Amino acid sequence: MQNEQSTNIIKRFILIINELIEVDILHGKKSFTDQYKINRWNFNVLMKEPWREIFQLNWLAILCKDFSVNAEWLLLGVGERYNHQMTELMNELKSMDKTQRKAHPYRLLIALPKKELGRPKKNRSI
Numbered sequence: 868m869q870n871e872q873s874t875n876i877i878k879r880f881i882l883i884i885n886e887l888i889e890v891d892i893l894h895g896k897k898s899f900t901d902q903y904k905i906n907r908w909n910f911n912v913l914m915k916e917p918w919r920e921i922f923q924l925n926w927l928a929i930l931c932k933d934f935s936v937n938a939e940w941l942l943l944g945v946g947e948r949y950n951h952q953m954t955e956l957m958n959e960l961k962s963m964d965k966t967q968r969k970a971h972p973y974r975l976l977i978a979l980p981k982k983e984l985g986r987p988k989k990n991r992s993i
Contacts, residue, residue, distance in 0.1 A: 877917040879941055883930055890960035891968045903929055
């Protein structure tokens with residue numbers, strides 16, 4: 868069983884995941900687990916039972932790196948949830964209806980897997 872501080876970190880993680888799904892930045896739990904190669908069964912169990920000892924620390928890094936979540940907030944519950952630009956984007960998306968959100972260019976950019984963001988492919992020829 869997790870201690871209270873660990874459980875609170877996991878609850879904040881779950882809160883962010885649900886919020887990202889709500890504003891359509893994430894298409895759903897399945898797309899998140901597929902994109903980051905996370906065991907979906909473990910992820911779904913954790914979403915229902917945050918005290919279970921199946922949480923992976925690298926999941927926190929994903930939120931901080933790819934979704935601009937404030938690490939201090941995620942770990943300690945202090946400060947804003949997101950960096951300034953992401954906070955503005957989240958507020959804008961929350962004020963839109965689902966159709967408007969689906970067409971928002973910033974949402975589409977964030978939701979794409981990294982390989983689809985136009986990064987050049989590595990030349991593997993010798």
